Amino acid sequence: MKIGAALGFNLTDYPGKIAAVAFAPGCNYACPHCHAKPILGAAAPINARDFLDYLSTVGEWVNAVVLCGGEPTLQPGLIPFIKEIRAKKLSVKLDTNGSNPAVLSQLLAGGLVDYVAMDIKGPRHLWPNLSGNPGAESAMLESMKIVPRFPVYEFRTTIAPVVRGADDISFLTVPEMAAAAKMLAEVTGSANHKYYIQKFVPRKDGLLDARLESFPETPVLLLQDIHTEVLKYIPNTQMRG
Ligand code: SF4
Numbered sequence: 001m002k003i004g005a006a007l008g009f010n011l012t013d014y015p016g017k018i019a020a021v022a023f024a025p026g027c028n029y030a031c032p033h034c035h036a037k038p039i040l041g042a043a044a045p046i047n048a049r050d051f052l053d054y055l056s057t058v059g060e061w062v063n064a065v066v067l068c069g070g071e072p073t074l075q076p077g078l079i080p081f082i083k084e085i086r087a088k089k090l091s092v093k094l095d096t097n098g099s100n101p102a103v104l105s106q107l108l109a110g111g112l113v114d115y116v117a118m119d120i121k122g123p124r125h126l127w128p129n130l131s132g133n134p135g136a137e138s139a140m141l142e143s144m145k146i147v148p149r150f151p152v153y154e155f156r157t158t159i160a161p162v163v164r165g166a167d168d169i170s171f172l173t174v175p176e177m178a179a180a181a182k183m184l185a186e187v188t189g190s191a192n193h194k195y196y197i198q199k200f201v202p203r204k205d206g207l208l209d210a211r212l213e214s215f216p217e218t219p220v221l222l223l224q225d226i227h228t229e230v231l232k233y234i235p236n237t238q239m240r241g
């Protein structure tokens with residue numbers, strides 16, 4: 001298991017838990033708004049054994065681990081790594097882009113993950129633009145059906161600028177997010193999901209597509225209008241700052 005960066009102590013990434021966080025380097029997507037991939041690509045790796053040894057010292061101060069990235073399901077050592085974490089009686093949350101339903105199925109069958117958070121990049125027709133991976137559609141659809149079978153899960157979408165053409169970049173719109181929410185309900189056969197719509201926060205220290213660095217945060221009014229519309233399809237939708 002490769003770790004590109006880690007946090008020893010975090011109160012926000014795993015709701016209700018005090019979590020250590022391991023960021024896996026590498027991702028098979030190239031979302032234009034991504035800031036993690038450039039940072040993790042340049043970071044000095046952290047030894048997985050050192051991370052596990054740290055977990056042995058935390059006692060009751062840390063009761064969970066969040067695995068994010070990058071894309072953790074691409075790591076060949078993920079499952080043995082999680083088994084070692086679970087042997088320490090810690091809860092595990094996995095953040096995923098949904099590109100690896102085979103690994104999600106293995107994690108589900110083994111009862112290895114307590115909480116899964118999956119990105120829904122936006123409406124289906126914009127997935128290639130938003131993920132930078134035109135071949136990921138069938139995998140994402142399959143993962144959307146697997147994720148609700150975990151003990152706790154969430155879907156989430158960052159209301160980011162979309163690169164629609166060479167000189168055409170603009171935020172996801174209300175109708176586009178209505179289409180995304182409708183698709184989520186149709187593909188999973190249920191509207192009963194915890195779904196977060198979260199704002200895009202520009203970072204001047206490097207996004208995969210540098211043109212997005214000059215964009216503002218997602219306007220609050222746009223986020224509110226999207227929330228109002230998405231609630232019609234997924235009633236348990238919340239805004240996240
Ligand atoms: S899925 Fe997209 S946002 Fe997430 S790490 Fe990969 S490239 Fe970045």
